[in-house]
Amino acid sequence: MSENNKIRNTYWDVVKGISIISIVIGHCMPFLSRFVYLYHLAIFIFVGGYLFNNAKYSKEPFTFIGNKLKSNWTKYLIYTILFIILHNILLSLGVYNHEVAIFYSKVDIIKYSINTLFFQHMEPLGGALWFIVVIVFTSILYCFIVHFSNKLKTPFLTHSFRIAIMLIGAFIGVYFVKNNIDVNNQFQKVLLMLPFATLGNYCNKIKKDTFNKLLNPIIGGLAFFALLYIVYKTDYQIEISRNIIGNPVIFYLVSCIGIFFVLVLSKYINLIKYNPFAKIGFYSYDIMALHFCVFKLIDIIYYQWNPSINLSGFPYSVVELWPLYLILGILLPIVFVLIFKRVKNFIVNILVKFQILKV
Template sequence: MNTQKKARSLYWDIVKGWGIIAIVLGHTGYFAGAFVYLFHLALFFFITGYFYNETKYGDTPFLYFGSRLAGAWPRYMFYTLFFVLLHNFFVTHRLYAGQELYNHTRMLTAWMSSLSFNSPEQVQGALWFLPVWLVSSGLFAGCVWFGRAAARFARKDNVKLPVCAFACILIGLAGVFLNMRSCPLPYNLQAALLVVPVYLIAWLMQQFFSNFRHYTVWYGCLISALLLHLTNTKLHIFIDLASMHIPGVLFYPISIIGIYFVLSLSDLSERIRPLAKVLAFLGRHSFDIMAIHFTLFKLIDFAYARFILKEIPETLSNFPVSFRYEMGPFYILIGLFLPALIGWYIDRIAAKFLF
């Protein structure tokens, strides 16, 4: 039996590395926060769409959804147990405000609520992204299936793409409408509707524009960065999917500009081998960073208040950070590298004992 695994793409790990750096930067608010919010989450939806395997999942969208769920759910449950066990520490040390201590029953209840992707703990707030990612992936796979079914019904292969694209755009416009009207769905699923066209763009690029790296050039990186900067500073546009703050259909061109910026930046980064290895390491463990960095932010806050300030200020429970300017570099470095190391260690344990 062939046990060799397909080699990972260094380039796409670098792309994910820059993406998770953007997310951590955005959450600290220390540096370039508004800038990275224009594209940082859209980038991960785009990556998923680019790697969608129509040959394997084109006629089985539920199998595709299940494969995404199987990859993410076990680690999600592991981390939520960790967050629940930390709850009482966070309450007693005033890192949480206005929350009660858990007894054993409350701990079990809080953890079991994560079976359905509820997020009872404040520090796991970044994982709101996970059900949105799962549902949007399934919706896109359903659009591809619908296009293929229409092509079979019409007995014309050229029907597939228009029907698929129409379905994706229709779902995306429904997401725009709900976001602009501030009509939330459970689990922030209005964002799942919104991003389906981003999957479509990535999938079409995979099929018809696979040589896109000929166009991810250094001056394109600079131009796209400038456009994003002007979008923030001159047009005063800010994007936050969690709070349904989007600029209508402008969400899509702005996201594409931001994605192009990261793709170009990653192309440049790949040429610097030490930097490329660090970024790829972060990219391979982007889920772990997404899951843990809020917890580390608050533990840094506690250590700073306890050992440097020698007092517990009222602002200690501020979320996600309490000392943005004093501790900004520490939030970024520790929030990125310690979760990546934890994820690396978990992978080694899993490889040794589970497979």
């Protein structure tokens, strides 16, 4: 791997690091949620579009699908089934509200585990994983758009086709979201987010030096103050999980402003030799999956000292504990994964040593 590729990969991990931190902030710091909700999901789709390998996967879409599902579906399956197994325990502890949640029978556990195979089940503690489904299917949809557009005879027709499909998809997505029409696997939100994948992919076609010059402090500063103005001087808000996007033109414009704010911020953070953002970005999936679980673990511990709190409050019970939610919601998922990897490697090494397993 060349030095340039190392730098580039670190940069995009920093981008994802800032983005996942923004997601955790949005879920535990209500006084900042309106700000981070303006961009925190769109940036993940943009990154996926930017890093999409046109030359390779436009000719081999099913290879891309296989790689995408391998890297996302397996973790989704593990985390969701883990939360299904823990469901009744959490219900008995009072973490889940008895008036809302039900006790799972053995049949329920099997049924919901099977549904998980098709991204068709979501547990409350894994609620943030809905967006992983959107990321996966947006990437797959864009891959097929590129694949079929490349079969057209001229570059003009190729790019016209991509943009036309994007606009049609976005129009349908906006209509469904605005009218609260839900489709399997969040497909209405897949269509809604498709323009960000397209934007990311076309930004990758810009010369790297030119694109890098665009990511300057002036652009970043203007984007930051534009976001502040929107939050403090208007009542406009975005909350995609609840189908809140407001005016669709403003939605796409504001999201793009937020994307470039994060890109500029990441550029200068990446210049710092030792910073945690790249590592956090590398584990963004695990943080996405586990931060609600960490929130409720903190609540369970705090409940022992103050049983008057509403333990079933979701995603957290005590807003004043936001510093703990934020810090531990980011760190503990990373620690969990690192411990899991060490235990896994230890077991594998023993099995290999005694020739039970061959590698």
